[in-house]
Amino acid sequence: MEQKPPRKLLDQVSDAIRTKHYSYRTEQTYKDWIKRFILFHHKRHPKDMGAPEIQAFITHLAVEKNVSASTQNQALSAILFLYRHVLQMEMDVPADIIRAEKSKTLPTVLTHAEALAVISQMSGVTQLMAKILYGSGLRLMECLRLRVKDIDFGNRQIIVRDGKGEDDRVTILPDSLIPHLQGQIQTVQRIHQTDLGDGFGEVYLPYALARKYPNASRELIWQYLFPASGLSKDPQTGKIMRHHLDPSLLQKAIRTAAQKAGIQKPVSPHTFRHSFATHLLQAGYDIRTVQELLGHKDVKTTMIYTHVLQRGGFAVKSPLDD
Structure with missing residues (x-):
């Protein structure tokens, strides 16, 4: 009996996200961040990377790309989802990889x-x-x-x-x-x-x-x-x-x-x-x-x-x- 080839990593991400009932928009967003994370590290497989590579990517987003706090957090959530729910690797995120705090701005309100x-x-x-x-x-x-x-x-x-x-x-x-x-x-x-x-x-x-x-x-x-x-x-x-x-x-x-x-x-x-x-x-x-x-x-x-x-x-x- 011919063995099926293993599913591609991003397809495995889709499977895990759908199992957890996340929305399709979240699925696409998470997959995009994971793809960007892999490309940033020259297509290395995530299982061969860890906290230092995650930190380097998040720092790149914050310092060079100047993205917002919520965007940094979204990218980090996507990458941690990959490790925890797809690769089954519990990532010990060091204290210096901290989630960015959102700026405390008051909402715009109409009369x-x-x-x-x-x-x-x-x-x-x-x-x-x-x-x-x-x-x-x-x-x-x-x-x-x-x-x-x-x-x-x-x-x-x-x-x-x-x-x-x-x-x-x-x-x-x-x-x-x-x-x-x-x-x-x-x-x-x-x-x-x-x-x-x-x-x-x-x-x-x-x-x-x-x-x-x-x-x-x-x-x-x-x-x-x-x-x-x-x-x-x-x-x-x-x-x-x-x-x-x-x-x-x-x-x-x-x-x-x-x-x-x-x-x-x-x-x-x-x-x-x-x-x-x-x-x-x-x-x-x-x-x-x-x-x-x-x-x-x-x-x-x-x-x-x-x-x-x-x-x-x-x-x-x-x-x-x-």
Whole structure:
């Protein structure tokens, strides 16, 4: 019996990442960092390298490439994942390979009027998504990955499945969005019926659900709430499916809308999430409640918004204003 050749290293990385249920984006990012790590060391196999080579690569990123702290940490996480979960080598990272600390900058927050001004400059599906970000506090990818079944009209809530950290959570569904979301689901239904009629209609299902429920991928409730305009090949299965909208569509729409509204602040999709949290705290809601709605594991993460609430100079009144 002919023996199969061993799987390539990056294919083994993919296997390990999928076993741990990481997202496809994380898979591609980790593989890219691992490839860059190997190329930096002139294509040496990682099993023949160790902590000194990891340190040299991270130092190169920090000093020569001048990458951000979060980028350094992402690269280090990818390399350590390779050693621990693919090569089965527990890497003793020395104390001098320390994870870079993120700069403690306060988030950009829009006033209520500014948020509405930006949204008013938008239209169609991107406007609806921006309203969800501001009205429900979702992250960009959480919004894009919403499925029809995640909108619970009866209980006035949105269920965020498998959010950051692979946890589900519940957040508020603004009453004003109900008719718009009902209309969006009708649009999804029309698109889905057309796809089914054309011999398609499948959607990506997470983890082993596709095997457990073989017909679920064709059901309306599993379709993305914000489907892409066209069909595409799923990179993991090779099947022709309809994915969700590309994140760049909303990112560009928000930037353009902020410019039209004359907002002199850097505005991104995440700005609406920051504004959601800050405005809830301004309205007197308990910080633990806001923590749960945002899906933060540690209340310390939510605490940053209390700093935004303070007026400049720790809420001290300037003597000039006396």
